[in-house]
Amino acid sequence: MVASQAWRCLALVLLLLGDPAGSTRMPGRTQRKEILAEALRRLQEVFDIEALPHDVLPHRKPPQFMVELFHKVADSNGITKAPELLEGNVVRSLEDRDYFDQSYFYFNLSSVGKNEQMLKAELRVFKLNKNHVSQKSLWQHFLKVDVYELLDRGSKSQRRNLISSRLLSLYTEGWEVFNVTQTVSRWLANNSSSHGFLITTTHLSKNKMELNLVRFAKSRHNMRDSRNAFLVLFTNNNRQSSSRFLPSSREFQPAPEDATSFLPHQNEVFTSIRVNRSRRIRDTSAFSPKDQILPCQLHDLFVDFHEIGWAGWIIFPRGYKAYYCKGACLFPLGESLRATNHATVQSIVHTLKLSKEVSTPCCVPDKLTSISIMYFDDNENVVLKNYKDMVAMSCGCH
Known part of the structure; x- marks a missing residue:
């Protein structure tokens, strides 16, 4: 559930940041600001940052020990390759x-x-x-x-x-x-x-x-x-359950129909979300061009911290490839779609129209991996954190 909330939050923030100001599908300016503020707040929760750092000096350099540790733990895109080196999921470098x-x-x-x-x-x-x-x-x-x-x-x-x-x-x-x-x-x-x-x-x-x-x-x-001199703390951040990401009745949340009515059309180009819709993860030659229906598959999605407004305090990486899943889960579901038994039954019920309320299964990530991010906190200390389930590796029908 945490991963699901993270995906929704990232998509909403990136789309709002990239949408042209004059789009006719956007709500009023006040409502848009409220939605963007709420989306950014949720994104802040996903990255477990209580207060966004301010006034970080541009010439500040992290300790070499922390830089070397990051490159041992993650690759240049932030994908975690050796999480065991952290001993937990947070490393803090506190300066004398x-x-x-x-x-x-x-x-x-x-x-x-x-x-x-x-x-x-x-x-x-x-x-x-x-x-x-x-x-x-x-x-x-x-x-x-x-x-x-x-x-x-x-x-x-x-x-x-x-x-x-x-x-x-x-x-x-x-x-x-x-x-x-x-x-x-x-x-x-x-x-x-x-x-x-x-x-x-x-x-x-x-x-x-x-x-x-x-x-x-x-x-x-x-x-x-x-x-x-500096003090290095290796800790394990026991983050709360995913329920903290679910909105309460008092929190602002647009109704389902409102949540999509203001979003830009999918063929518009945005600076903060880099999507390559032509990327194919598997062969789809069985589908005719006439149908224009693509099966569930993985697409490119780049999360740019500069576009979100976080580039001033995030040290590594400058952004990361999150990827996302999109496509149809139509009957019959082949082995390549890695469908669950429940999804297979649901697709049969939908195809045979045994129930009008049953839709097709959803195309979602079925394998996720973690990323590592190093940043300055509000006290100009350096923090290295590992975040689980942030990058989609493959998709399936569920």
């Missing part, structure tokens, strides 16, 4: 919000949904090379790194709790990853106001113990750095 202190790292968790189940959390920091230190003056090439949870936020003498410790080479440079799943899970469960970490380093030289001899990359004064 402390721009002044080299040892403190704070993160805003307000964008994490209440219905999201925490699976894993990683603190990723970039260790800088301590190349200006003379190796002759140091006899110990390793240093100890400690990661603390800040128990309260106030002065720099906060109470803290040790989370992780490890030894690192003093002279190497690169990303270090710390598992902080338990800590972040507790923050979310208790709605904690302190979302901070403290990282300290300890090095033993010949004469004394040196503290914080090395540093980790930080952004300064809101200036972005590709090596800036």
Whole structure:
């Protein structure tokens, strides 16, 4: 049912966006705006986005880790190829919000949904090379790194709790990853106001113990750095049942006859919906041109995020091929139409006119696959989500 609602919503939005303003089949301007607003709201629900991002800076770049993860999970069109890499269906990259202190790292968790189940959390920091230190003056090439949870936020003498410790080479440079799943899970469960970490380093030289001899990359004064620390959350978004997509009696919904009366004629060309009606998925030579009846088959449908108005904050992909199913399910239903037993019986009843109320079976997707989308949220964090049942792979009569 969720997939069905998604298809209807996508079709309505794309057709409304692409329809010429002067079409005589359109309702009044006010009614059209209401329908478009409702369709966009439903589309927002399909993509599980509570608030559309605003004022995303055009020069903002996502962390390289997130870019590489997207390309491992999905192809260039967003079709998911390795969903198991996400461990759930949502990955969030939260950027460090402390721009002044080299040892403190704070993160805003307000964008994490209440219905999201925490699976894993990683603190990723970039260790800088301590190349200006003379190796002759140091006899110990390793240093100890400690990661603390800040128990309260106030002065720099906060109470803290040790989370992780490890030894690192003093002279190497690169990303270090710390598992902080338990800590972040507790923050979310208790709605904690302190979302901070403290990282300290300890090095033993010949004469004394040196503290914080090395540093980790930080952004300064809101200036972005590709090596800036970030917190990665792997979650599973337990989306509500499909009933949330069904309109209540109080919601605006045009009557069935009104829902199609204002739609453009199918031979008009729209900029936001790219349809290739000549694409044939199977041989239809058995149908004569006189009949002008095409069997149930798959057609091209491209969903363009730019035309919907979402290009400013969606990073990958720029759009995706959703495809759609159209055609007749007439008796006899061949094996190529993958008809259900119920559809076969229904087509027989319709053909024999055993009941005036029984119509032919419907041509619908019988195999769907998922897509992955990476975007900026309203806090300029990067989110990677996997959406099930968004691309039709084949059609059948049901």
